[in-house]
Amino acid sequence: MTHQGIWVVAEQTVSGISRVSFELLAKARELKEQGGLQAPVTAVLLGENLDDYYSAKLMEAGAEAIILVDHPVLRYFQNETYAAVLKSLVEERQPSIILMGATAAGSDLAPTLGAKLHTGVSAHCVDMRLNEEGHLVAVVPAFGGKVLGDILCTNFRPQIATVRPGILGKVICFMHKQCPVERFDIADILAQDQSRVKALGITYEEMKGVPLEEAEIVVAGGFGIESKEIWQQLETLAAVLGGAVGCTRPPLDEGWAKESQMIGTSGKSIRPKVYIGMGISGATHHICGMKDAGLVISINKDEKSPIFDVSDIRITADAATILPLLIEGLQKNEDDVIC
Ligand SMILES: Cc1cc2nc3c(=O)[nH]c(=O)nc-3n(C[C@H](O)[C@H](O)[C@H](O)COP(=O)(O)OP(=O)(O)OC[C@H]3O[C@@H](n4cnc5c(N)ncnc54)[C@H](O)[C@@H]3O)c2cc1C
Structure with missing residues (x-):
């Protein structure tokens, strides 16, 4: 089986799904169109209590197939377990490109997954496109931000890239779209999971003054x-x-x-x-x-x-x-x- 298709690893938050997941879905649809790709743009969401709300939001934002991995153990991001689940999924389905938000979780998960799959990761991209051979060209600032470099991962698959929230900006909205939603069972993976760390909760820092993202x-x-x-x-x-x-x-x-x-x-x-x-x-x-x-x-x-x-x-x-x-x-x- 050859690697094909673009995956977006979406992120569950306390209030739903992180906006960067939607930004990445918009970019994935653009890349699919640009490369004339056949495989559906797939959103993969790991978390807990993933009801219809989550699949509806992902469909609206451009997902053409959805894989939900819903388990209490995935309530809080925990790098080793998340990476073990994703590795198993990727080895079974073999996507060609995986996009993640360069959030605290994504910045941890992407290199771990890359190392487990023996492939490359382009971190903190500011844009991306497909070249004539169909490789992902990840655009990343280099040399103190003075130049923009094109990073390619030609010899290994999947090609993994992360983007900071807000950098791509654009989100698309498809109303009343339907697509296949699959629930992936991880009982076998958890039985073999060797994770040494368990996340017990999240503590939020108290904000003072106007939040930077909202300030006029x-x-x-x-x-x-x-x-x-x-x-x-x-x-x-x-x-x-x-x-x-x-x-x-x-x-x-x-x-x-x-x-x-x-x-x-x-x-x-x-x-x-x-x-x-x-x-x-x-x-x-x-x-x-x-x-x-x-x-x-x-x-x-x-x-x-x-x-x-x-x-x-x-x-x-x-x-x-x-x-x-x-x-x-x-x-x-x-x-x-x-x-
Ligand atoms: C992987 C990577 C990721 C990075 N991510 C980021 C990022 O997200 N955000 C970010 O900002 N940087 C980031 N950087 C760093 C970035 O490349 C630049 O080095 C940084 O933005 C430069 O900061 P600066 O303009 O404050 O400092 P400098 O480049 O040193 O510039 C200082 C400026 O101040 C001026 N100046 C000096 N004295 C005075 C004075 N008395 N009054 C008025 N002007 C004065 C100088 O003329 C100069 O233009 C990243 C670097 C790497 C390698």
């Missing part, structure tokens, strides 16, 4: 902020504007910001009305996460900085000098309005 104004800082003290001024500016703070990777490495604040291919994708970027160079890894912002205002001391190429308002200035002026000006304005 985002003030993002990069390595050009230069110190924790100036970073605090950036946080003050965001608070004065009623916005959220975002960051590139270096502020995370420096300990100024938290991982949940990173914007980009390994972070979050945002669509605020206004994005203010300070001390950010404009690497592809970051741009991919903010390209859909409404008004982009950038402040950088280098007038040739690439971030200016994607900005509506370009300000050549030192962030440390401009931050206190902006805060003071905005606060003064607020006082004037109150008076």
Whole structure:
């Protein structure tokens, strides 16, 4: 049997199915059409209490076949068990391409599955297409985000790729579509499962302020902020504007910001009305996460900085000098309005 067909490994969440699963189904349908493929786009969902709601949602989002693996042991993501189930399914059905969200679970599962199946994984893709030979071309930023590289897995199958939520963006909606739904029994797999880890529950971090993904104004800082003290001024500016703070990777490495604040291919994708970027160079890894912002205002001391190429308002200035002026000006304005 030759490998064929595109699978999307969907993800169950507390409120249903993760949006990235739908984004991947839309991309899978596009790839199928582009390659003139015959095999149905298949959604595979592992979880607990997978009733008709789940299959209806997957059909609506473009699945042409659905495999549900429903078992109490799959209630919480647990890498070894999930990988054992998927390995067994993949070896039996032999899909050619497997797409997963680069979520916390997907980023763990994809390489484990790749290693178990002795195949390659393209992580954190920003786009994908099929080439003339029918291979998946996974587009991944490289060299600090300065270039986009095409990654191919020509000698092994399946070809596995992960994409961060929001990077593909587009979701399709087919109303009243029907497709075959199969329930896959895992009793035999569980009997042999050697998993050493058991997930007992999920604890959610308490959110403070406006969530980054929902904020209408985002003030993002990069390595050009230069110190924790100036970073605090950036946080003050965001608070004065009623916005959220975002960051590139270096502020995370420096300990100024938290991982949940990173914007980009390994972070979050945002669509605020206004994005203010300070001390950010404009690497592809970051741009991919903010390209859909409404008004982009950038402040950088280098007038040739690439971030200016994607900005509506370009300000050549030192962030440390401009931050206190902006805060003071905005606060003064607020006082004037109150008076
Ligand atoms: C696999 C992988 C995944 C990655 N994922 C992400 C991701 O999701 N998100 C992300 O952001 N990055 C990511 N990165 C890192 C990314 O490639 C870049 O290195 C990063 O975005 C650069 O951050 P920066 O612009 O803050 O820093 P730099 O590139 O160092 O730029 C700093 C900028 O600040 C300016 N500047 C300096 N001093 C001042 C000042 N006083 N005032 C004003 N401007 C000043 C400089 O002119 C420069 O343009 C990833 C990298 C890899 C390898």
